[in-house]
Amino acid sequence: MKLLFLLSIFFTSIFAETKQVIFVLADDFQSQRASLVQYEKIDGKFKQVSKVIKVNIGENGLAWGESNYNLEVNSIDPVKVEGDKKAVAGIFDLTKIYTYHNFVYTNMPYEKSTENHICVDDSKSNNYNKIIKTKNKQNYNSYENMLLKNETYEYVIVVEHNKMQKYNLGSCIFLHVENPKKKYTSGCTSMKKERIKSIIKWLDISKFPILIQLPRKECSRYQKKYSFINCDI
Numbered sequence: 001m002k003l004l005f006l007l008s009i010f011f012t013s014i015f016a017e018t019k020q021v022i023f024v025l026a027d028d029f030q031s032q033r034a035s036l037v038q039y040e041k042i043d044g045k046f047k048q049v050s051k052v053i054k055v056n057i058g059e060n061g062l063a064w065g066e067s068n069y070n071l072e073v074n075s076i077d078p079v080k081v082e083g084d085k086k087a088v089a090g091i092f093d094l095t096k097i098y099t100y101h102n103f104v105y106t107n108m109p110y111e112k113s114t115e116n117h118i119c120v121d122d123s124k125s126n127n128y129n130k131i132i133k134t135k136n137k138q139n140y141n142s143y144e145n146m147l148l149k150n151e152t153y154e155y156v157i158v159v160e161h162n163k164m165q166k167y168n169l170g171s172c173i174f175l176h177v178e179n180p181k182k183k184y185t186s187g188c189t190s191m192k193k194e195r196i197k198s199i200i201k202w203l204d205i206s207k208f209p210i211l212i213q214l215p216r217k218e219c220s221r222y223q224k225k226y227s228f229i230n231c232d233i
Contacts, residue, residue: 019207021046022094022175022199024189025233029078029089029215030061032184035233036191038202046228049202055191058087059184062215065090066162066169080161080170082123085186087213088173093160094209097200098131098146100154104197107204113153117146119172129162129171144172151177155196157203159188159211175199175211189213 019041026034034057038050063078065088073079080088097110098117104110111117116135120127122142131146146153157175170187178190189211203209212229214222219231 017208018210020203020209022209022211023229024055024057024211024213025219025231026057026062026213026215028061028217029063031215032057032059032061034189034213036189037230037233038199039228040207046226048228048230050198052233053191053195055189056178056182056184057189057213058187059085062087062089062213064088065092065173066164066166067092068160068163080187082121082168082170084170087185087187087189088159088161088170089213089215089218092173092211092213094157094175094203094211095160095205096158097203098153098156098158100147104155105201107206108157108200109205113146113156115145115147118143119146121171123168123171128165128167130165131158131172150179151193152179152190153177155193155200157196157200
């Protein structure tokens with residue numbers, strides 16, 4: 001009972017600051033596709049401010065991610081591990097934009113990706129789950145280039161999963177442009193370019209934007225706390 005009370009206080013504090021929410025709902029933990037909608041707090045109440053669209057999630061579905069925000073997790077549910085090709089379920093801060101361009105319309109911090117930008121997914125590295133700029137890529141056993149030969153990472157929103165860099169709990173989780181040849185990702189959430197550009201323009205770091213990404217069976221539980229979430233999208 002005490003744990004539930006503390007969780008209630010904790011979740012309340014999140015939404016006291018947060019004024020922008022990207023909500024992604026999948027049918028179940030095995031889904032490769034999901035629905036996305038945006039909410040914004042206007043005059044003290046969260047309101048839907050976008051159309052619902054279909055997005056792509058992990059090739060192997062969803063698993064609970066590692067977040068700053070404590071979540072009650074059923075012991076039989078999957079938990080994110082490195083290389084499982086699952087997108088993350090839970091609540092996560094959205095913190096920064098990476099792009100191929102010198103300038104983007106946004107109120108978020110952003111950085112132009114170059115051939116020297118990598119995201120380290122080597123769980124034994126001190127830079128695990130960090131985007132760094134280096135000319136010494138050979139120092140890392142495993143990494144992702146942030147500047148690709150396709151448009152997948154042309155627009156990237158960083159999802160603050162596993163901020164504490166816990167060993168093997170997953171890395172390099174983003175919202176990004178979809179690959180038209182794949183209706184799933186390796187663990188991110190992808191969508192059409194025009195929608196992510198619209199989201200980036202809408203996002204404002206001063207409004208403490210977050211991602212809430214859930215399988216449908218968890219939605220009603222969250223809806224009891226946050227009535228603005230629509231479990232029927």
